Amino acid sequence: MTTGAESSQPGSSPILVIESSRGWARLGIREIWRYRELLYFLTWRNILIRYKQAVLGVLWAVLNPFITMVVFTVVFNRLLGVGSGSYGVPYAVFTFTGAAKSAVPDTVEVAVAEVVESAEGSEATGTE
Numbered sequence: 209m210t211t212g213a214e215s216s217q218p219g220s221s222p223i224l225v226i227e228s229s230r231g232w233a234r235l236g237i238r239e240i241w242r243y244r245e246l247l248y249f250l251t252w253r254n255i256l257i258r259y260k261q262a263v264l265g266v267l268w269a270v271l272n273p274f275i276t277m278v279v280f281t282v283v284f285n286r287l288l289g290v291g292s293g294s295y296g297v298p299y300a301v302f303t304f305t306g307a308a309k310s311a312v313p314d315t316v317e318v319a320v321a322e323v324v325e326s327a328e329g330s331e332a333t334g335t336e
Contacts, residue, residue, distance in 0.1 A: 243323045273307035
């Protein structure tokens with residue numbers, strides 16, 4: 209992060225330029241591994257919160273992709289003859305991976321972001 213010393217207009221605040229980090233450093237793999245237990249509990253908490261009001265609760269997180277996989281396999285693979293292409297995996301597995309990712313879209317991403325923010329906050333204050 210750099211600030212511009214000169215600005216285009218007198219009396220205006222300096223310009224703030226934010227630059228992204230390069231490579232794997234911006235993922236914060238070390239912090240994620242360091243706080244893996246926290247990541248586990250935050251992910252589990254997000255899943256519980258997301259499905260708390262559902263009748264089936266957390267079980268719906270598993271049933272929803274499974275039912276979607278069954279419907280897609282029957283309709284697209286059996287009736288229409290669509291395959292998984294040149295990937296060489298069964299069509300049911302192919303559709304389940306996509307359905308599972310869409311069933312819980314950002315639970316892990318939110319938990320990772322919370323862990324990274326927590327790590328950045330503890331580094332800024334000098335606490336562990």
